[in-house]
Amino acid sequence: MVRFFTATAHSPGPGPLKWDLGFYLGCLAFALPTALVAEFYGYRVWGNFATAAYGFGALHSGWLLLSARNGRTPRGLLGSRWCGIAAVALLAMILPLAVLVIRRLTGVDWLITPVSWAAQPEVWVIERSADLLLHHGTPYVDVTALGRAPVVNDYTPYGPVMTVFGLPRALFGGTPLTDALTDARWMFALAACACVLGTLKLLKWPRVPVGAAQLALACPLTALTWAVAGPDLAIVGLLVLACALAATGRGAWAGVVLALVVSAKLIVAPAAAVLAVFVLVRRGKGLDWPALARFAIALVATTAVLHLPVYLVDPAAFVEHVFRFPLGMGVVRSPAASPLPGHLIAETGAIGQVAAFVLVGAAAVAMLVWLVRRPPANGSGALLRIAVGLGALILLTPATRYGYLVYPLVLLGGYLVFRMAEAGTHGPAAPPAQQSAATSS
Template sequence: MGDRRRALGLDVAIYVVCAVFAVVTALWSEFYGYRIWGNFASVAYILGAAHAIWLLTTTGTGWMRSRWLPVGLVGVVGMVAPLVMLIFRRLTGSDWVITPFQWSSQPEVWVIERSASLLFDTGTPYTDIAALPRPPEVNDYTPYGPAMTVFGMPRALLGGAITDARIMFALTAIATIALSLKLLGWPKPPVRAAHLAVVSPLTALTFAVAGPDLAIIGLIILAGALAARRKAVWCGCLLAIVVSMKLSALPAVVVIAFLVVTTRAGRASLLRFGTAVIGVTALLNIPVLIVHPGAFVEHVIKFPSGTGLITSPAASPLPGHLISSMGQVGHVVALVLLGLTALALTVWLFVDPPTTGSDTMLKAAIGLGAAILMVPASRWGYLVYPLVLWGAAMTFAVAERAASRPAEPHDPTLSQAR
C-alpha cells in the first residue's frame, strides 16, 4: 500500500509539472501551434493530476481507478485533439509565412513535404542553396537524410489535409511501437514508462505540432526489438533507414549494432547484418548524392553542424550551443568536445557492450542524450529521444523478466487429482 501511495504521489507531481508547462506554453509561446497544444494539454494534465489525487484519497476498484486512465486522456485530449485542429487550421494557409504566431505546424513539416516534391521534380530533395537568387533562409534547408522524404510523399502526390506529414509521422510511431510490443511478446508497459514516453510534454507537443522525431524514435525502438529477437537482417535494414532519415540518430544506431554483434554467433549472420546496413544505406543515399553531391553535404552535414552558408536556428541553452556561441574558437571547441563525447561512448560500448534489449535502449538513451547536450546546434525538444528510449528500456525489461521466469510444470495427473 505504501508503494502505491508513493507511486500516486509521484503521479501527482508529474501531472502538475506537465500542467504548469502546458499553461505557460498556452499563455506565452510565440508559436500558434504551441499555444493551441497548451490549451488542450493543460486540461488533460490538470484532470490527470486531479485523478491521481482522487486515487490517493479514496479506495475501491474498477476501471475508473486505473492509473492508465489519465495516460489515455493525455493521448486523446493532449495529443490527438490538438493535432486534428491544427491540421484543419492549416488549410487556411499558414505555411512559409515569417510570423510564427500563424503557424499551424512547425517548419519541419512543410520542409519535409517540400523535399518530397523536389525529389519527384529534380531527383534530389535538396535545394541548391548557392544558386538561390536571394540570400538563403533557414527554411531553404532540409537537414534530413533522403529517406525522410517518404513522409512527405502523400502530400506531394495527393495534397489535402489527410496527407499532412504529421499524420504519417504519427502512424509510423504507433505502428512501430505496436510491432515492437508484438516482437517482445506483448509485455505490459509500466505506467512510469508511459509517463516518460507518452505523457511527457516533449512527446505530446511534438506529436501535435511536428512529429518527425517520434517516427524516428519508433523506428529505433523497433530496430532494438528486432536485435533483441536476433532478426539481424531486418534490424540492419531498419538501422540503415534510420541513419538515412536523420544523421543525428547515429549514436542509437551504433548502440543497437553493438547488441547485434555481441549476441549473434557466427560470421555468416554478422555478414548478412553488415550487408543489410551498407546496402540499404547506399541504396537510399547514393542516387541523391549523384544528382547533386554539394547540396547533400550542405543540407545534411554542414547546416546541422553549424558550418553551412547560414547557421542553424537550433539554439537551446545546452552546453554544446553555449560553448559554440563563444565565437569561432568556441565553435571549434564545441566540435572537439562532441568528438570526444563520441569517442568516450564508443570506448564505453567496447568495455561494456549491451547484452539485452533493455540495456540497449538505456545505453541508446544515454548516448543520444550526451550527443544532444554537446552538439553545437540543438533544441531542448530533442530530449524527447532519451526520455522515450528510457521508457522503452523499462518495457523491454518487463519482457525480459517474463521470458526468464521458469514455466510452471504441468502434470495432467496432478491436475485431475485436484
C-alpha cells in the same frame, strides 16, 4: 491485448501514485506557460489543450492517492493509472493535432510569422521535399542558384527517407479534404504507432508499465512534437523497432531498419555502434561474427541504395543540405540554438566552441569505453546505452534543440518495456506489492 496495459495499473500503493502526481504537476508547469507565452501559434494551441490534460491527470492522481490512503480502491477506468495517460493522448495529442491540421488549411504557414503557424517548418519542408523529389529527382535545391539570398526554410536538413512522409500530400493533396488527410503529421503519427505495435509484437506483448508510457507517450515533449511537428517520433519509433529486431535475433532486418533511421536523420547515427556491439555479443556464448556481418552488410547496402540515387542527381546540393547545414557550415547558418549546455558553452567565444566540441568528443570516448567494457547483454541494455549516448550528444552539441530530448525520453520508456519483456512479465496481473515495484521502476 488490453491486459498488457492494465495489469499493473490498479492498486499500486502510494509510492507510484506520488510519482504520478509529481509527473503531471511537472507537465502542467510546462504546458501552462506554453499556452500563455509561446512564440508559435501551434505551441499555444497545444498548451491550452495540454493544460487541461495534465490538470486532469494531476487531479485524478491526487484523488487516487487520497483513496489509497483511506483504504478505498476505485474500480473501472477511473480507478486505473492509465486514465491519466488516456486523457493526455486524447486532449494533448489527438485533439490539438486535428485542430491544427484544420487551421493549417488557411494557408499561412509559409509566412514569416510564427504566431500564425499551425505546423512547424519541418512539416512544410518535408512535404515540399517530396514534391521536389517527384519533379526533379532530388529533394534538395541548389541554394546558390535561387536568384536570391537563401533562407533557412530553403533547406531540407534530412536524409532522403524523410521525404517519404511527405509523398501522400505531394501525390494526393490539392483540395482542402485531401490536404487535411495527407498532412505529414498524420504520416509521422501512423509510423510511430506502427513501430510501437511492431515492437510489442516482437517482444510477445509484455506488460507496459505506466511509467514507461509516461516517459515515452505522455511527457510534454512527445505530446507537443506529435501535435505541431512529428518527424522525431517516427524516427525514434523506428529506432526502438530496430532494437527489438536485434534483440530477437533478426540482425539483418535490424540493419535494414536502422538504415532507414540514419537515412532520415543523421543525429541517430551513433546508435549503429551500440547495435553492432549488441548483435556481436547477443548470444552470450562468444562473439557472433556472422551475425555482425549480416547486420553490417544490411546496414551499409540499404544506406547506399537509399542515398546514392539522390546524391548522384546533385552531389553539391546533397552535401550542403544533409551535412554542411546541420553542422553550421552551410551558406545559411542553422538556427538550432536551444539553451542547452553545449550551446551555452559555445556562445562564450572561440574557446567555448572548442571546449564544446572537446566535450562531445569526450562523451563519445566515454560511450565507446562503456560499450567495450560492458557491452549490452540484452535489448534493454542496448536501449539504455543509446539513450545515454544520444542524450549526451544533444546536451553537448553547440547547435541543437531542446525538442530533441524526446529521443532519450522515448528510449528510456522503451527500456522499461524491454525490461518487462526480458523478465517474462506476461499474462495475468501480479499481486499489488509486485505491481507497485514494477510500475515504480
